[in-house]
Amino acid sequence: MARAAQPGRSHGIDPKLKRTLVTPEGVALAVAVAPASARIGALFIDLAALFGLVLGFVLTLALLAWAYSSAGLPAVSDGFVNFLVVLFIIGLLLARNAYFLFFELGQRAATWGKRAVGIRVASRDGGRLTAEAVIARNLLRDIEMFLPLMFMTSGGVQGSLSEFAAWSGIIWVGIFLVFPLLNKDRLRCGDLIAGTWVVEAPRSTLGAVVTKGVAPGAAAADAPSLPPDRYRFGDDELSVYGEYELQMLEQVLRTANPDAMETVAATICAKIGRSAPSGDERAFLDAYYTQLRARLERGLRFGKRRADKNS
Amino acid sequence: MNGQVTNPGGEQAVAAAVLRSDRFRLEREADWVRLDGMITAMEKGRLKRLADDDVMALPVLYRNLLSSLSIARESSLDAGLIAYLESLTLRAYFIVYGTRTTFGGWCRSFFGGALSRSVRAIGFDIVVALAAMVIGAVLGFMLVDADPQWFYRLVPAQFSDVRVPGASREALAGTLFGKQDGEGLSVFAAYLFNNNAQVAILAFALGFAFGVPTVLLLIYNTATLGAMLWVFASRGLTVEFVGWLSIHGTTELLAILLAGAAGLHIGRALGFPGKRSHLAALSQSGRTAAQVMTGVIVMLICAGLLEGFARQLVQATEVRYAIGYGILALWLAYFFAFRPRRS
Numbered sequence: 001m002a003r004a005a006q007p008g009r010s011h012g013i014d015p016k017l018k019r020t021l022v023t024p025e026g027v028a029l030a031v032a033v034a035p036a037s038a039r040i041g042a043l044f045i046d047l048a049a050l051f052g053l054v055l056g057f058v059l060t061l062a063l064l065a066w067a068y069s070s071a072g073l074p075a076v077s078d079g080f081v082n083f084l085v086v087l088f089i090i091g092l093l094l095a096r097n098a099y100f101l102f103f104e105l106g107q108r109a110a111t112w113g114k115r116a117v118g119i120r121v122a123s124r125d126g127g128r129l130t131a132e133a134v135i136a137r138n139l140l141r142d143i144e145m146f147l148p149l150m151f152m153t154s155g156g157v158q159g160s161l162s163e164f165a166a167w168s169g170i171i172w173v174g175i176f177l178v179f180p181l182l183n184k185d186r187l188r189c190g191d192l193i194a195g196t197w198v199v200e201a202p203r204s205t206l207g208a209v210v211t212k213g214v215a216p217g218a219a220a221a222d223a224p225s226l227p228p229d230r231y232r233f234g235d236d237e238l239s240v241y242g243e244y245e246l247q248m249l250e251q252v253l254r255t256a257n258p259d260a261m262e263t264v265a266a267t268i269c270a271k272i273g274r275s276a277p278s279g280d281e282r283a284f285l286d287a288y289y290t291q292l293r294a295r296l297e298r299g300l301r302f303g304k305r306r307a308d309k310n311s
Numbered sequence: 312m313n314g315q316v317t318n319p320g321g322e323q324a325v326a327a328a329v330l331r332s333d334r335f336r337l338e339r340e341a342d343w344v345r346l347d348g349m350i351t352a353m354e355k356g357r358l359k360r361l362a363d364d365d366v367m368a369l370p371v372l373y374r375n376l377l378s379s380l381s382i383a384r385e386s387s388l389d390a391g392l393i394a395y396l397e398s399l400t401l402r403a404y405f406i407v408y409g410t411r412t413t414f415g416g417w418c419r420s421f422f423g424g425a426l427s428r429s430v431r432a433i434g435f436d437i438v439v440a441l442a443a444m445v446i447g448a449v450l451g452f453m454l455v456d457a458d459p460q461w462f463y464r465l466v467p468a469q470f471s472d473v474r475v476p477g478a479s480r481e482a483l484a485g486t487l488f489g490k491q492d493g494e495g496l497s498v499f500a501a502y503l504f505n506n507n508a509q510v511a512i513l514a515f516a517l518g519f520a521f522g523v524p525t526v527l528l529l530i531y532n533t534a535t536l537g538a539m540l541w542v543f544a545s546r547g548l549t550v551e552f553v554g555w556l557s558i559h560g561t562t563e564l565l566a567i568l569l570a571g572a573a574g575l576h577i578g579r580a581l582g583f584p585g586k587r588s589h590l591a592a593l594s595q596s597g598r599t600a601a602q603v604m605t606g607v608i609v610m611l612i613c614a615g616l617l618e619g620f621a622r623q624l625v626q627a628t629e630v631r632y633a634i635g636y637g638i639l640a641l642w643l644a645y646f647f648a649f650r651p652r653r654s
Contacts, residue, residue, distance in 0.1 A: 024408070025377050030397060086616070090612055105410050105414050106413075107354050123408075128408045128409070129408075130410065130412075130598070131412045132425075136598050139604055139605065143516045147509075151509060189519075192593060192594070192597075193597030193598075202398035202401040203398060206391075207391040246388055250389065250390055250391060293330060294330055297386065
């Protein structure tokens with residue numbers, strides 16, 4: 001049974017966090033669930049950002065108040081100041097939610113913290129991420145974390161915080177904090193309720209075309225301007241490797257590290273019984289890569305895949 | 312061998328490409344790069360700066376990208392290319408199937424009908440929660456009526472300063488009229504971070520345990536209310552007490568009722584998911600409940616303002632009734648009679 005090698009992006013990601021997402025068009029896409037470390041990192045960045053925003057706002061207000069009083073304008077009534085403070089308290093209460101909502105409802109579906117660590121929110125069923133879902137997951141964040149901490153702080157300030165209440169608050173927050181570690185999709189309770197999950201945000205850069213050698217056969221007619229290739233490999237020389245080795249070779253060629261190329265060229269030469277092309281590894285590897293890929297892709301067109309050298 | 316491919320999509324480059332899969336790539340690369348640029352712009356929120364042609368071309372480019380990816384997977388062994396196409400497709404997919412609403416747009420739709428719809432959607436749970444609250448209040452009243460000692464078990468110490476069984480009529484009336492708790496501001500602040508806001512949020516959060524703790528919490532809290540009512544009723548202050556309570560209590564009790572109902576809604580979905588999977592049932596009910604809870608938070612802020620300011624300013628019982636039940640009527644009309652057509 002021929003088996004395809006796992007190509008590309010999924011290299012270097014914990015296999016336990018790999019998932020497949022099927023678009024409504026029926027194309028399967030590989031997504032990776034964001035690891036817990038990225039989640040907690042994003043949370044701390046967000047908390048710092050929120051703290052900075054509130055601090056900046058309060059400092060601006062203080063500056064305005066100072067400017068107002070030093071300008072010698074008539075004093076404002078207590079009632080009006082009270083009113084402003086009430087507005088401020090409401091604003092503080094809503095700012096937190098507004099921050100998360102505003103950014104997660106944006107096109108990137110990620111707060112500053114999530115952007116910084118390269119993750120985003122997505123709908124678990126592959127459909128559209130709705131505003132209701134974003135609301136739900138952020139409302140639950142309040143219940144999981146902010147509100148217990150707030151009640152504990154205000155209780156502590158007023159001196160009405162009993163030891164029992166403090167411990168139950170800590171346990172409450174603790175349970176919700178470790179909850180993502182206890183399920184395979186790293187879902188927070190809010191994600192569970194909202195039908196969302198947090199995945200790695202994809203990044204894409206297109207590398208240059210790697211094939212530069214001349215494929216055996218037809219290619220010579222297609223590209224007469226290319227100089228005749230010094231390296232030609234027979235079928236027996238190409239049949240020793242499969243897709244996995246091809247893609248490793250591709251990586252070596254893309255990074256173009258001379259030491260690595262020398263080692264790889266020596267390995268290939270030892271395997272196929274040629275003498276090492278000292279000083280000309282690049283050309284050798286280019287040619288070998290191109291001809292190996294031409295051979296494997298021809299097999300592919302006939303439905304024959306070869307995952308690696310052992311298959 | 313320095314035959315660099317510098318002009319993607321150009322005839323020369325396509326002709327120079329050695330492999331069929333590379334020709335496939337070079338013929339389509341310009342489209343991918345164009346889509347890539349558009350997606351990058353949209354991710355940065357610069358949708359309006361895109362040319363009309365680009366916006367019109369987006370669906371076509373997206374479909375072409377999907378088919379390119381499918382073909383590349385079956386015909387190309389260029390891992391770099393497939394990785395690029397996969398991540399570009401995922402990005403495009405997130406854009407094409409991304410959120411359609413902005414924050415402002417959501418606010419409009421939320422207050423312009425979505426909240427009311429969600430409240431109506433949990434009608435059954437509201438009835439159950441209301442029953443629990445009524446039973447609690449009656450229970451509290453009857454228990455204290457049977458044995459005043461129950462009062463001390465039901466009412467937390469912080470409330471039972473002078474409001475205890477056997478207190479004089481004057482002392483009780485004093486708690487209903489005149490300034491007692493200092494300024495409106497501190498009352499407001501204390502309110503938001505204290506008892507009743509906590510009760511509402513707990514009632515919702517405990518819904519996860521199949522709703523049972525929610526019902527108990529609702530019964531217990533209204534039992535406190537019933538006990539308090541008995542104390543005032545025993546001195547003939549029922550009407551005044553209800554007026555004092557109503558000015559903010561109608562909003563607050565309605566908020567607690569809705570929060571409890573939202574919790575029950577989730578608990579019920581967990582316990583009886585029907586033909587859906589537990590997770591699907593949970594997320595479906597969770598979204599509705601979260602909408603209701605957002606409304607509850609708005610209501611609690613209103614209740615805090617009413618308790619902090621209106622109750623101090625308005626001392627006449629009739630006006631307190633008018634305000635309290637006027638606002639209640641407004642809430643009910645908004646939730647149940649306000650049915651704008653879905654846009």
